[in-house]
Amino acid sequence: xxxxxxxxxxxxxxxxxxxxxxxxxxxxxxxxxxxxxxxxxxxxxxxxxxxxxxxxxxxxxxxxxxxxxxxxxxxxxxxxxxxxxxxxxxxxxxxxxxxxxxxxxxxxxxxxxxxxxxxxxxxxxxxxxxxxxxxxxxxxxxxxxxxxxxxxxxxxxxxxxxxxxxxxxxxxxxxxxxxxxxxxxxxxxxxxxxxxxxxxxxxxxxxxxxxxxxxxxxxxxxxxxxxxxxxxxxxxxxxxxxxxxxxxxxxxx
Numbered sequence: 001x002x003x004x005x006x007x008x009x010x011x012x013x014x015x016x017x018x019x020x021x022x023x024x025x026x027x028x029x030x031x032x033x034x035x036x037x038x039x040x041x042x043x044x045x046x047x048x049x050x051x052x053x054x055x056x057x058x059x060x061x062x063x064x065x066x067x068x069x070x071x072x073x074x075x076x077x078x079x080x081x082x083x084x085x086x087x088x089x090x091x092x093x094x095x096x097x098x099x100x101x102x103x104x105x106x107x108x109x110x111x112x113x114x115x116x117x118x119x120x121x122x123x124x125x126x127x128x129x130x131x132x133x134x135x136x137x138x139x140x141x142x143x144x145x146x147x148x149x150x151x152x153x154x155x156x157x158x159x160x161x162x163x164x165x166x167x168x169x170x171x172x173x174x175x176x177x178x179x180x181x182x183x184x185x186x187x188x189x190x191x192x193x194x195x196x197x198x199x200x201x202x203x204x205x206x207x208x209x210x211x212x213x214x215x216x217x218x219x220x221x222x223x224x225x226x227x228x229x230x231x232x233x234x235x236x237x238x239x240x241x242x243x244x245x246x247x248x249x250x251x252x253x
Contacts (some may be wrong), residue, residue, distance in 0.1 A: 001126040009156035011137040019134035020048035035128040036094040040136040056102020060085035153181040175187030
């Protein structure tokens with residue numbers, strides 16, 4: 001059974017970078033292969049990991065619908081066709097594969113594609129010891145039950161009061177949606193002076209969060225992003241890598 005790590009939070013707080021780093025650290029510790037699932041239509045997890053997703057679930061949904069509408073899929077159902085296309089959209093790398101949700105390229109909603117993706121992901125997940133799910137801002141993908149259970153639920157925020165309020169709402173929504181998770185962690189990204197905001201510690205106690213982790217601004221990580229390099233190029237001795245290694249050791253043993 002796969003271990004599923006889900007990362008959520010509001011936009012612009014570093015979710016995708018942290019998701020990508022977690023993928024790299026799982027691989028570094030021989031917890032592979034990893035399925036990286038980019039469920040944020042506005043993110044770029046593929047670029048962060050040094051690969052290119054040329055096809056997305058949103059795109060193949062439209063392609064499959066067009067093929068079925070033209071009667072070009074004789075002998076195969078629309079669902080079977082969409083499942084096949086989704087599996088073909090996997091980006092395969094040495095130690096991880098990546099699947100990107102993207103966004104719909106035509107009229108309609110994600111509902112049908114989400115249902116198919118859920119069944120495909122459940123089947124795919126059995127082939128991977130670890131799945132890292134980079135959610136869109138909020139809990140949209142989790143609330144739609146793309147995954148049924150999360151082992152490690154990571155909520156990312158910046159140190160601002162509005163960011164911490166968003167985390168509080170995310171946690172409440174997760175409970176309301178009856179999303180199951182073994183452990184919940186808050187990561188406060190880009191803190192200054194290595195000081196966590198007092199409100200973060202209050203949330204830990206009020207909500208029963210397992211851990212609050214503060215990650216300071218990191219120059220080497222910023223340079224990697226500015227130069228468009230893969231997160232695999234971040235040196236092993238980087239402070240953020242040490243913090244994430246400790247986090248994974250704590251909750252994934």
